[in-house]
Amino acid sequence: MTGPGDVVVLKFGGAAFAAPGAHHLIARHVAARLHADSSEPSTGAADAPGRAVVVVSAVAGETDRLGRALRAVSPEPDRDLLAAALMTGETVNVALMTSALRDAGLAAVPLTAADTGFLGAGDPHHAELRSLDPTALASRIDPAGTVLVVPGGQAVGDDGRPVMMGRNSSDLSAIAAAIAIGAPACEIFSDSPGICTADPRLVPSARTLATIDYDTMMTMSRHGAKVLHHSAVDWARRHGVEIRCRSLLPDGRLYSVVRAAQTSAAAVLVHGTGTVWAGEPNLVQATQAELAELGSDAVAVPETGAVPDTAAVPETGDIAATGAVMESAGGPVAYLVLADAARDLRPRGLRHRADLRLVTTLFPDGRLHHRLVPAAEAPAVARAEHDLVVPA
Numbered sequence: 001m002t003g004p005g006d007v008v009v010l011k012f013g014g015a016a017f018a019a020p021g022a023h024h025l026i027a028r029h030v031a032a033r034l035h036a037d038s039s040e041p042s043t044g045a046a047d048a049p050g051r052a053v054v055v056v057s058a059v060a061g062e063t064d065r066l067g068r069a070l071r072a073v074s075p076e077p078d079r080d081l082l083a084a085a086l087m088t089g090e091t092v093n094v095a096l097m098t099s100a101l102r103d104a105g106l107a108a109v110p111l112t113a114a115d116t117g118f119l120g121a122g123d124p125h126h127a128e129l130r131s132l133d134p135t136a137l138a139s140r141i142d143p144a145g146t147v148l149v150v151p152g153g154q155a156v157g158d159d160g161r162p163v164m165m166g167r168n169s170s171d172l173s174a175i176a177a178a179i180a181i182g183a184p185a186c187e188i189f190s191d192s193p194g195i196c197t198a199d200p201r202l203v204p205s206a207r208t209l210a211t212i213d214y215d216t217m218m219t220m221s222r223h224g225a226k227v228l229h230h231s232a233v234d235w236a237r238r239h240g241v242e243i244r245c246r247s248l249l250p251d252g253r254l255y256s257v258v259r260a261a262q263t264s265a266a267a268v269l270v271h272g273t274g275t276v277w278a279g280e281p282n283l284v285q286a287t288q289a290e291l292a293e294l295g296s297d298a299v300a301v302p303e304t305g306a307v308p309d310t311a312a313v314p315e316t317g318d319i320a321a322t323g324a325v326m327e328s329a330g331g332p333v334a335y336l337v338l339a340d341a342a343r344d345l346r347p348r349g350l351r352h353r354a355d356l357r358l359v360t361t362l363f364p365d366g367r368l369h370h371r372l373v374p375a376a377e378a379p380a381v382a383r384a385e386h387d388l389v390v391p392a
Contacts, residue, residue: 007051007141008033009183011152011174014060015191016248017093023100025249030054030147031104049106049145053137053181055174056097057152058089063167067342082342083125083164087113090151090170098149108147109140113154113162118176120155120163126296126340127163129155129172129231134180141181150177166297166340171232178241185242192227194245194255195220197390198268202379205386209256213263216362217243222297222339223360223368224271230297233258264364266389268382271299271358274337276372277350284334287348297339299358299370335372361385 010033012026019025034050058066063086070077070085077085094110101108117136120127140148152170157163165172171188178186195217198206214237221230227245236243236258243258279287288300336350337358346352357378361369373381 007053007181007183009053009055009174009178009181009186011055011170011186011188012057012097013170013188013190014057014062016189017056017059017096018061022249023096024103026054026097027100027104027106029249029252030101031106034106034145034147051141051144052147053141053150053174053177053183054097054101054108054147055150055152055170055177056090056093057170058086058093059096062089062093076344079126079342080124080161083162086125087151087154087162087164090154094149094151101147101149106147107143107145108149110149111140111151113151113156114160115140116150116155116173116177117180118155118173120157120165122163123296124157124161124163125342126166127155127157129165129176129235132176132180134182137177137180148177150174165231166229168226169229169231171229172235175232175236175239175241175243179235179239183241185244186236187244187246188228189246189248189252190227191248192245193247195225195227195258197266198382198386199225199270199272202270203268203383203386205383205390205392207390209263209265211257211259211261211263212265213261214258216263216265216366217258219362219366219368220267220269223299223362224269224274224358225267226273228258265362266364266391267362268386268389269360269362270378270382271337271339271360272378273341274299274339274358275341275343276353276356276358277336277338277345278333278353279336279348279350281332281334283349284336287336287345287350290348291338291343296343299337299360300334359385361389363389 030052066085066089098108098110117133119131121130122128150173152173153165154162174186194208195212196206196208200206214233218230218233221228245256247253291298355375356372357375359371359373359378359381
């Protein structure tokens with residue numbers, strides 16, 4: 001049976017599959033890793049290859065294409081149908097990755113959501129991972145040389161049907177797999193240069209953080225940093241799984257490690273993919289509470305009368321309640337920044353503000369400063385804030 005440190009868990013995001021031949025490049029890397037691990041004296045099996053869990057996202061752009069295809073048929077599809085359509089991207093990529101791994105001489109086993117033992121609940125398009133059955137993966141990982149290929153971001157709901165754990169939730173599947181098999185670490189391969197003090201595409205002077213603690217990483221993820229899924233970091237923290245952020249192959253360089261450490265960091269986050277909704281403060285507060293029950297990730301803007309210079313962040317579950325009320329001709333207006341871009345809040349009486357972006361400054365002592373700014377000005381605001389709080 002599987003023992004701690006006996007299996008490597010590797011997660012590859014959509015960008016990893018963008019280049020021609022990417023699947024075979026990844027397969028060769030996995031094969032080299034497993035045969036290298038088998039030569040270590042500590043394994044006690046010099047001739048037997050190691051084992052791995054490979055978690056894959058959909059190929060870059062495929063999830064968006066599937067969403068457009070469904071909306072071309074139904075502009076406002078039911079959430080269960082949206083989830084069913086989008087999850088086929090990972091399902092297909094599991095088959096592609098399994099084929100490449102078998103061509104590399106590995107005993108690759110394609111899994112479905114039902115095979116993983118991951119149990120979710122809530123919205124079928126944005127479900128929350130509630131629990132996991134470790135025997136599901138552990139029973140499949142033997143014998144030596146086995147590679148389990150897992151569809152990222154998928155779990156099984158209460159009714160036994162597959163559910164989607166939100167966009168960018170393949171990280172969560174990888175952490176859950178590491179927990180299930182007792183692996184001490186999980187490796188995340190992405191096109192981001194590790195955990196940075198700002199998005200380097202917006203702030204060229206951003207610095208890469210070699211080490212960052214779980215809580216700081218969760219705060220950054222909730223406020224726009226897309227390097228890691230915040231729920232994945234939370235599960236890793238609770239179960240002591242180290243997250244190692246690597247660059248895409250063939251480089252595969254280790255940039256940042258998220259672990260239990262006494263570290264402090266300053267950073268500036270732009271919630272570039274979050275949708276901004278405006279409305280009367282009481283309505284925003286009620287909507288926030290409703291979304292919290294559904295497990296949706298949001299940043300709410302409560303009644304403070306003006307944008308604060310700094311504010312402590314009270315956090316409950318997946319909701320971070322911070323920010324300010326802005327004035328309009330009709331009185332105070334509060335804002336809700338929602339990570340789940342597919343959710344339409346117009347039926348609840350809120351107005352979509354596509355012209356705004358949330359910029360959040362994280363201070364080393366944990367304080368947050370939020371600013372809602374015109375979308376075109378967000379990069380300049382982020383650069384100015386970064387110059388103020390991050391040492392050169």
